[in-house]
Amino acid sequence: MIRIRSASILVVAAVLAGCASTGGLAPQSALRDANVLAAERTLAGTTVSSAAWPQRDWWTSLHDPQLDALITQALQDSPTLNIAAARTRKALALANAVHADELPRIDALASTARQRFSENGILPAPIAGSTQTTNTLQATLSWEIDFWGRNRAAAAAALGAARAAEVDQHAAELALSTNIAQAYVQLQRAYLDQDVAQRTLAAREQLQRLTRDRTAAGLDSRVELKQSEAAISATREQIAEIEERIALTRNQIAALLGAGPDRGLALARPTARTLARIEVPSTVPAELIGRRPDVVAQRWRIEAARRDIDVAKAEFYPNVNLAAFIGFTTFGGGSLLSAASHTVGVSPAVTLPIFDGGRLRANLAGTNADYDIAVEQYNQVIADAMRDVVDQLASLRSLATQRREQTSALASTREAYDLAVLRYREGLGNYLQVLSAEQPLLVQETLEADLNARELQLSIGLVRALGGGYAPPATIASTNQ
Numbered sequence: 001m002i003r004i005r006s007a008s009i010l011v012v013a014a015v016l017a018g019c020a021s022t023g024g025l026a027p028q029s030a031l032r033d034a035n036v037l038a039a040e041r042t043l044a045g046t047t048v049s050s051a052a053w054p055q056r057d058w059w060t061s062l063h064d065p066q067l068d069a070l071i072t073q074a075l076q077d078s079p080t081l082n083i084a085a086a087r088t089r090k091a092l093a094l095a096n097a098v099h100a101d102e103l104p105r106i107d108a109l110a111s112t113a114r115q116r117f118s119e120n121g122i123l124p125a126p127i128a129g130s131t132q133t134t135n136t137l138q139a140t141l142s143w144e145i146d147f148w149g150r151n152r153a154a155a156a157a158a159l160g161a162a163r164a165a166e167v168d169q170h171a172a173e174l175a176l177s178t179n180i181a182q183a184y185v186q187l188q189r190a191y192l193d194q195d196v197a198q199r200t201l202a203a204r205e206q207l208q209r210l211t212r213d214r215t216a217a218g219l220d221s222r223v224e225l226k227q228s229e230a231a232i233s234a235t236r237e238q239i240a241e242i243e244e245r246i247a248l249t250r251n252q253i254a255a256l257l258g259a260g261p262d263r264g265l266a267l268a269r270p271t272a273r274t275l276a277r278i279e280v281p282s283t284v285p286a287e288l289i290g291r292r293p294d295v296v297a298q299r300w301r302i303e304a305a306r307r308d309i310d311v312a313k314a315e316f317y318p319n320v321n322l323a324a325f326i327g328f329t330t331f332g333g334g335s336l337l338s339a340a341s342h343t344v345g346v347s348p349a350v351t352l353p354i355f356d357g358g359r360l361r362a363n364l365a366g367t368n369a370d371y372d373i374a375v376e377q378y379n380q381v382i383a384d385a386m387r388d389v390v391d392q393l394a395s396l397r398s399l400a401t402q403r404r405e406q407t408s409a410l411a412s413t414r415e416a417y418d419l420a421v422l423r424y425r426e427g428l429g430n431y432l433q434v435l436s437a438e439q440p441l442l443v444q445e446t447l448e449a450d451l452n453a454r455e456l457q458l459s460i461g462l463v464r465a466l467g468g469g470y471a472p473p474a475t476i477a478s479t480n481q
Contacts, residue, residue: 021361027372029375031378032378053287056469057469058469059071066270067270071180074177074258080258084169084172091166098157102152106140109139113134114132134329135328138325147318149314150314154307174293178461178463178468190242193245194239194242204232205232224430250265288467289385291466298374302375309368309371322346396455
């Protein structure tokens, strides 16, 4: 008896020693508080407001009905958004499938089989060597009793992934609307460049007529005449390049809508005006984590990764399954639904991992690493989000300075050009002086168009950086606190 007890103790000790352990395995990363990203000095001097977050339909502030119609059409019909919506549906379907593992499963089975039984099998005569029909009608129940919460954690992880996909859909909407608006501004910029080129062409054609008259009068040589002709050809070449840009941008906008190129041909000249002055919310960066869909989606991915750790830990514990069946079975010509044919059975099972070669610990270490990756990606996302905001602000500040200087420079270069043309017309100057005065004027006129477009682009960029009017549902917001 003593030997039996000793042997039992040794067996139990060996089993316990062989059981997998979670000891020493834990995530290493921690969520960073957005408020630790110091931005007070960077945002100093920036106008702040307690209610300055962009509106969901922010593009209407550009006061261009055509742009409003384009973005509205894109949000309804874009293949890009349809793909994002399909991914959301797929993720939710997967979450529902995982959730089903928490519930018992009942299946029905009806079968019939015609079989010849071996004469040398386990069944005796007269069945041995005969051909018989076996009929079965049976219902089975199977249920994994989730003592350790593995299935619940798996369902929560799948739901977190589905919520991330849902928020990604909003991120796709924001990206699409801002991309359309940016392309629209590029189209407007091309038209502004076209205006400059057309004015330049008209001025050069007028200057060519003057040069032709001066050449006929012997005041200029054919050198100046050929220079004026070359300048006109160069301007026409520039106009052709701008027309190409307009055509390509039209095609780009049509593609963003998921439409054919003829949709781009239907676009009229943009009339977008500068967005209303955008003030930075006083709660940046505290609320930025809830206003940007990419940040909110990453928080959901962290939640899913945390639940995956719970799943991996539950794998270390016993797995309890309950199976049962009830039904009818007949052999040969008996009545299937008679009381004598009924059958019933129960088969509970408990499995406990003992020796797995380190698979469970490796799996847990991997899920911990996945969690760390998700956390560090989040930390980087919020840092990038703050940089995105201050980048737009820094560029807008610089743009204001550039615009003041450009306005002064444009007035001076235009006056210098007008004087050079006047002196040339009166015979007091030469064609080289006109060319010298024209070049800086063209630079400043082109820069004016560029600054107008950049102001719109930066305003749109700031709207995107501030989340584009996204506000998570209450359930998502509360989870991401």
